[in-house]
Amino acid sequence: MAITKNEVEHVALLARLKLSSEEMEAYTEQLNAILGYMDKLDTLDTGNVEPTAHVLPLRNVFREDVERPGLAKEKALAGAPEASEGQFKVPRVVG
Amino acid sequence: MDYEAVIGLEVHVELKTNSKAFCACTTSFGAEPNTHVCPVCLGMPGVLPVINRQVIEFGIMTGLALNCQIAPFCKYDRKNYYYPDLPKNFQTSQYDLPLANNGYLKINVDGEEKRIGITRVHMEEDAGKLVHVDGPGGGYSLVDYNRAGVPLLEIVSEPDMRLPSEARAYMEKLRSILLYLGVSDCKMEEGSLRCDANVSVRPRGSKTLGTKTEVKNMNSFRALQRALEYEIERQISVLEDGGKIQQATMSWDESRGITTVMRTKEEAHDYRYFPEPDLVPIEVDNEWIERVRKSLPELPDERSQRLINTYGLPQYDAQVITSSRDLAEYFDQVVAKFPDAKVVSNWIMGDFSRLLNANNLEPQNSPVPPEQLADLLQLQKEGTISGKIAKQVLEEMFKTGKKARQVVEEKGLVQISDADALGKIVNEVISANPKVVEDYRNGKDKALGFLVGQVMKATKGKANPGLVNKLLKEQL
Numbered sequence: 023m024a025i026t027k028n029e030v031e032h033v034a035l036l037a038r039l040k041l042s043s044e045e046m047e048a049y050t051e052q053l054n055a056i057l058g059y060m061d062k063l064d065t066l067d068t069g070n071v072e073p074t075a076h077v078l079p080l081r082n083v084f085r086e087d088v089e090r091p092g093l094a095k096e097k098a099l100a101g102a103p104e105a106s107e108g109q110f111k112v113p114r115v116v117g
Numbered sequence: 118m119d120y121e122a123v124i125g126l127e128v129h130v131e132l133k134t135n136s137k138a139f140c141a142c143t144t145s146f147g148a149e150p151n152t153h154v155c156p157v158c159l160g161m162p163g164v165l166p167v168i169n170r171q172v173i174e175f176g177i178m179t180g181l182a183l184n185c186q187i188a189p190f191c192k193y194d195r196k197n198y199y200y201p202d203l204p205k206n207f208q209t210s211q212y213d214l215p216l217a218n219n220g221y222l223k224i225n226v227d228g229e230e231k232r233i234g235i236t237r238v239h240m241e242e243d244a245g246k247l248v249h250v251d252g253p254g255g256g257y258s259l260v261d262y263n264r265a266g267v268p269l270l271e272i273v274s275e276p277d278m279r280l281p282s283e284a285r286a287y288m289e290k291l292r293s294i295l296l297y298l299g300v301s302d303c304k305m306e307e308g309s310l311r312c313d314a315n316v317s318v319r320p321r322g323s324k325t326l327g328t329k330t331e332v333k334n335m336n337s338f339r340a341l342q343r344a345l346e347y348e349i350e351r352q353i354s355v356l357e358d359g360g361k362i363q364q365a366t367m368s369w370d371e372s373r374g375i376t377t378v379m380r381t382k383e384e385a386h387d388y389r390y391f392p393e394p395d396l397v398p399i400e401v402d403n404e405w406i407e408r409v410r411k412s413l414p415e416l417p418d419e420r421s422q423r424l425i426n427t428y429g430l431p432q433y434d435a436q437v438i439t440s441s442r443d444l445a446e447y448f449d450q451v452v453a454k455f456p457d458a459k460v461v462s463n464w465i466m467g468d469f470s471r472l473l474n475a476n477n478l479e480p481q482n483s484p485v486p487p488e489q490l491a492d493l494l495q496l497q498k499e500g501t502i503s504g505k506i507a508k509q510v511l512e513e514m515f516k517t518g519k520k521a522r523q524v525v526e527e528k529g530l531v532q533i534s535d536a537d538a539l540g541k542i543v544n545e546v547i548s549a550n551p552k553v554v555e556d557y558r559n560g561k562d563k564a565l566g567f568l569v570g571q572v573m574k575a576t577k578g579k580a581n582p583g584l585v586n587k588l589l590k591e592q593l
């Protein structure tokens with residue numbers, strides 16, 4: 023399974039990453055190496071293995087519907103690169 | 118050419134839990150921005166979300182009420198997209214194994230019943246709110262995450278609707294069911310019930326689907342219907358002009374009454390779903406399903422059938438009254454004291470609903486409690502007041518919150534059923550209108566109505582109409 027440069031470009035766009043042509047080259051190679059390893063896994067016979075949705079043998083871990091206070095506003099915003107009027111300030115994305 | 122539309126709806130409904138879907142933050146409305154948040158719903162690294170049991174419970178209730186199969190095994194997935202309304206850069210949702218699927222609900226349009234298929238019901242979470250601010254360099258956006266992580270259900274219909282009125286009826290029925298279940302407030306204007314429509318057109322009789330567009334931003338039932346009417350017309354005229362429909366997301370502009378293109382690029386829709394590793398899968402066994410099934414309240418269709426069977430109400434009446442659980446409760450309480458159900462339904466569908474709407478009230482906070490409406494109807498039945506006066510009394514009761522009998526006494530509205538007193542007025546009216554009397558005697562039956570009207574006018578509507586008729590006929 024080979025990854026083309028076009029696919030890397032597409033994934034970079036989805037991830038909002040701006041890549042130089044050297045980086046594009048490098049990541050195409052690296053991603054191909056990772057997926058190449060998947061090919062190796064594909065050689066295993068998994069015909070008798072049930073598909074799994076989770077690595078832990080756990081089901082139905084729930085909490086009761088009880089509310090508790092969260093963070094103080096100042097703490098919530100403490101890690102924000104920019105804040106204004108008690109809100110997270112971000113570059114304008116749409117219209 | 119004759120075209121038909123194909124419509125499917127995707128509905129998002131905010132669940133009425135106390136706490137958010139994966140953390141203990143409150144879901145209550147209207148707080149200062151970013152005061153209902155915690156490390157989990159802010160998507161801080163290393164946090165561990167845990168599923169709110171009530172979300173699953175509400176999801177099963179909704180699935181069962183929509184005649185769905187509840188999946189014995191389901192899981193959450195990450196839907197990846199980059200937009201600052203989600204702090205995690207993904208929305209916790211369900212992809213290939215939703216909680217419920219393959220159901221239907223019944224709608225009734227112009228007296229015809231139709232089943233609309235429900236493809237799936239899945240659980241996900243709401244996003245934060247962005248406010249865009251103009252300024253140099255394109256401006257900026259402010260983000261409030263109070264709604265981020267509030268549980269949602271997404272309910273996806275089959276493309277089974279052909280008319281905007283059917284889509285509206287579907288939405289109204291769905292809202293009614295959700296309100297009966299008590300799983301959501303369902304306020305379209307406030308956004309706790311939202312709907313997107315997939316719509317395409319094709320030559321009538323064709324089996325293949327045309328290219329569809331997705332219409333968003335319809336914030337009321339009326340907006341949904343208008344937006345669909347507009348979009349269907351738009352698509353038909355594009356085809357008539359020899360054009361092609363471009364697959365796009367459209368936005369309904371309520372003030373201009375048109376749909377406009379929001380985006381056409383589908384690249385943004387590459388969500389790269391994968392199983393959410395922080396939440397373990399959910400298994401719902403039959404015991405759980407049956408326990409929820411037993412706890413379901415009577416739903417609109419059943420209730421409507423009960424009103425038809427028990428009281429002999431026409432189907433139309435039964436449907437209007439049961440469209441709202443509160444209205445149906447109100448009806449039941451009035452009928453318990455005044456058992457003429459058809460009279461009660463006429464009043465509730467007519468003057469009572471009109472006054473509720475005019476005063477922007479719900480049945481449960483009406484200034485006229487059910488037993489007072491029953492009293493009013495009793496006064497009318499006994500002949501103490503006429504039907505016309507009863508309408509006036511109800512308005513007064515709405516305005517003042519006074520009891521029916523009190524209004525009738527204070528305003529001196531007791532019906533005149535005294536033959537002597539009425540006889541005098543009847544004679545006066547007869548002598549004042551010789552021409553009309555002449556007409557009546559010459560066989561113009563309509564003339565009698567005019568004379569009755571004159572007597573009613575003279576008594577300010579208080580005359581017993583049956584008696585007036587009788588007296589007039591005797592005198593003439």
Ligand SMILES: [Zn+2]
Binds near residue numbers: 092153154155158
């Ligand atoms: Zn939280």
